[in-house]
Amino acid sequence: MKLALTELRRRPSRFATATVILTLIAILLMFLGGLLDGLINSSVGALRVQQADAIVYDSTAQASFVRSRIDPELRATVEAVPGVTEVGGLGLVQVGARVPGNGPRELAGVALFGYEIAPSGVPDPPPDGQAYADDVLKTDGVEVGMTIELGPARTPVEIIGFVSDTSYSGQGALWASPTTWRDTLAANRPGAQVADGVFQALVVQGDVDDLPAVIDAATDGRTESFTVQEAVDAIPGVEQQRSTFGQIIGVTVAIALVVIALFFALLTVERTALYGVLKALGARSSSIFAGLVLQAVVVTLIAAVVAGTLVVVLDRVIPAGSVPLDVSVSRIISSAALLLVAAVVGCSFSLRRVLRVDPASAIGSGT
Amino acid sequence: MSTTHAANSTVTGNALELADVRKVYTLGDGSEIVALDDATLTLASDEIIALVGPSGSGKTTLCSIAGGILSATSGSIVVGGEDISGHNARQLTTFRQEKVGFVFQSVNLVPFLTARENLLVVDELGRRTGAPARERADQLLDELGLADRAKNLPAQLSGGQRQRVAIGRALMNDPALVLFDEPTSALDTKLGEQVMELIRQEMKTRGTAAIVVTHDERITHYCDRSVHIVDGALRD
Numbered sequence: 266m267k268l269a270l271t272e273l274r275r276r277p278s279r280f281a282t283a284t285v286i287l288t289l290i291a292i293l294l295m296f297l298g299g300l301l302d303g304l305i306n307s308s309v310g311a312l313r314v315q316q317a318d319a320i321v322y323d324s325t326a327q328a329s330f331v332r333s334r335i336d337p338e339l340r341a342t343v344e345a346v347p348g349v350t351e352v353g354g355l356g357l358v359q360v361g362a363r364v365p366g367n368g369p370r371e372l373a374g375v376a377l378f379g380y381e382i383a384p385s386g387v388p389d390p391p392p393d394g395q396a397y398a399d400d401v402l403k404t405d406g407v408e409v410g411m412t413i414e415l416g417p418a419r420t421p422v423e424i425i426g427f428v429s430d431t432s433y434s435g436q437g438a439l440w441a442s443p444t445t446w447r448d449t450l451a452a453n454r455p456g457a458q459v460a461d462g463v464f465q466a467l468v469v470q471g472d473v474d475d476l477p478a479v480i481d482a483a484t485d486g487r488t489e490s491f492t493v494q495e496a497v498d499a500i501p502g503v504e505q506q507r508s509t510f511g512q513i514i515g516v517t518v519a520i521a522l523v524v525i526a527l528f529f530a531l532l533t534v535e536r537t538a539l540y541g542v543l544k545a546l547g548a549r550s551s552s553i554f555a556g557l558v559l560q561a562v563v564v565t566l567i568a569a570v571v572a573g574t575l576v577v578v579l580d581r582v583i584p585a586g587s588v589p590l591d592v593s594v595s596r597i598i599s600s601a602a603l604l605l606v607a608a609v610v611g612c613s614f615s616l617r618r619v620l621r622v623d624p625a626s627a628i629g630s631g632t
Numbered sequence: 633m634s635t636t637h638a639a640n641s642t643v644t645g646n647a648l649e650l651a652d653v654r655k656v657y658t659l660g661d662g663s664e665i666v667a668l669d670d671a672t673l674t675l676a677s678d679e680i681i682a683l684v685g686p687s688g689s690g691k692t693t694l695c696s697i698a699g700g701i702l703s704a705t706s707g708s709i710v711v712g713g714e715d716i717s718g719h720n721a722r723q724l725t726t727f728r729q730e731k732v733g734f735v736f737q738s739v740n741l742v743p744f745l746t747a748r749e750n751l752l753v754v755d756e757l758g759r760r761t762g763a764p765a766r767e768r769a770d771q772l773l774d775e776l777g778l779a780d781r782a783k784n785l786p787a788q789l790s791g792g793q794r795q796r797v798a799i800g801r802a803l804m805n806d807p808a809l810v811l812f813d814e815p816t817s818a819l820d821t822k823l824g825e826q827v828m829e830l831i832r833q834e835m836k837t838r839g840t841a842a843i844v845v846t847h848d849e850r851i852t853h854y855c856d857r858s859v860h861i862v863d864g865a866l867r868d
Binding site: 267268271272275276538539542543544545546547548549552624625627628 | 696743757813
């Protein structure tokens with residue numbers, strides 16, 4: 266093991282190529298992971314920040330805001346469920362917004378939420394006609410104090426502040442009072458307008474185990490309730506994004522494994538004579554192989570640290586809203602862990618070669 | 633038979649006792665090659681012998697078996713009082729760590745280790761004594777005239793200096809037997825004689841036995857006796 270570390274210190278150039286390639290792969294891996302997280306967050310942010318033990322849709326809605334209607338009577342049933350402590354309505358309308366200073370055809374896609382219970386990071390509902398905007402809308406030119414016009418009916422909404430990480434379906438969210446939402450819905454989607462007291466979903470807080478199931482049982486199946494995570498997973502496209510990116514990430518890890526396997530197989534072939542000498546001197550195959558694995562781990566760790574640093578810098582430099590990149594410490598660590606596993610597995614392809622090195626090869630030339 | 637030889641070896645203090653050692657290789661078509669044919673050889677504890685023979689005569693096979701690198705097909709091998717005839721691979725590895733030293737034809741120093749570190753490799757692979765090993769390494773380097781080259785890499789040493797480092801490495805574990813494989817083949821006559829004088833001096837000073845494999849009759853007079861091997865069979 267000490268021998269392996271000494272070689273790394275004294276002959277770094279020998280490992281430079283593999284380190285550079287692994288760094289590039291690590292950057293790709295972390296970038297892909299950050300893109301996946303960013304895409305998912307931009308789809309589900311608005312739901313993920315809900316302070317809820319259950320999100321309730323009507324049972325015909327298939328977890329879709331557009332298809333769901335919760336009337337006051339159904340809401341009262343939910344409020345009466347033992348253990349429920351607070352119930353708030355939630356409504357959504359997705360429209361194009363005209364932002365002052367932008368061209369007539371340059372519409373910003375927004376998801377306007379009417380809410381009662383403030384989500385995490387969002388203040389209490391503002392007065393009618395006003396809204397908090399997600400900061401991704403800054404790239405569309407939205408500013409505090411500005412009045413933007415929503416939809417074909419140009420419903421005016423004044424922006425009074427910014428919040429973060431609350432996007433929905435790739436659009437920046439606006440957080441407004443239920444009245445503002447209903448007015449916008451009625452003016453721009455007359456076919457979908459709702460009466461006072463009607464919401465598309467309920468945000469429910471309670472101290473009961475498995476609250477979603479309890480609510481659905483209490484409403485006799487007229488509702489379909491989810492935990493926040495389940496509601497997030499049910500958003501259209503989320504599972505497909507996870508699956509697609511998961512496959513791309515898997516292929517990238519496989520490439521890293523092959524790179525390491527090839528590099529260390531080559532290194533082992535080059536060092537066959539040296540291994541023969543070491544074995545003749547009394548080295549065990551296990552300690553030679555352990556040294557190899559240690560070198561692979563060190564090289565991979567260096568690549569992961571460099572890549573992680575670069576990706577974090579990239580995340581800071583890229584303007585919010587331009588690229589859906591969301592770099593988190595957990596994603597960097599999990600990517601590094603995947604690479605380390607690939608390093609150890611890749612090295613194992615050289616084990617047989619190490620075992621087969623014959624110490625007798627160190628002696629003579631066939632005499 | 634091997635137990636008797638082990639007992640005798642302890643009593644007599646012989647460095648090496650080979651009795652009727654055979655090494656037979658079976659080829660894919662079922663035919664056999666006899667690399668070593670009933671070899672019987674005894675080395676006293678401080679004896680230096682030259683093992684002389686043409687290419688393919690079995691010199692390397694005999695050394696590999698005596699050095700615990702190769703297992704014999706049959707026969708008894710006792711080195712420094714230890715019967716290694718029935719040792720498995722793991723036991724042979726331990727045996728090599730403790731009882732045998734090698735000086736290879738191509739020297740084969742670890743290229744990224746200094747002269748001192750090349751000697752210490754033996755301790756790191758084996759007993760890991762730490763400070764005693766470092767003292768021994770420094771002492772050996774001093775005796776071999778390499779004290780001022782201890783921190784040099786092999787690429788910074790001359791051929792003769794590298795050879796001396798290899799000798800130091802072979803002596804690190806205070807072996808019962810040192811095997812020299814063509815120690816002068818890569819050196820000119822004068823340097824070759826210097827190396828052989830050094831080998832003789834070091835072996836005799838320590839009372840360590842040695843087998844010097846060579847096809848060079850010019851250096852056999854540095855050894856106590858010569859043993860010839862032809863087609864796997866020993867002839868005195």
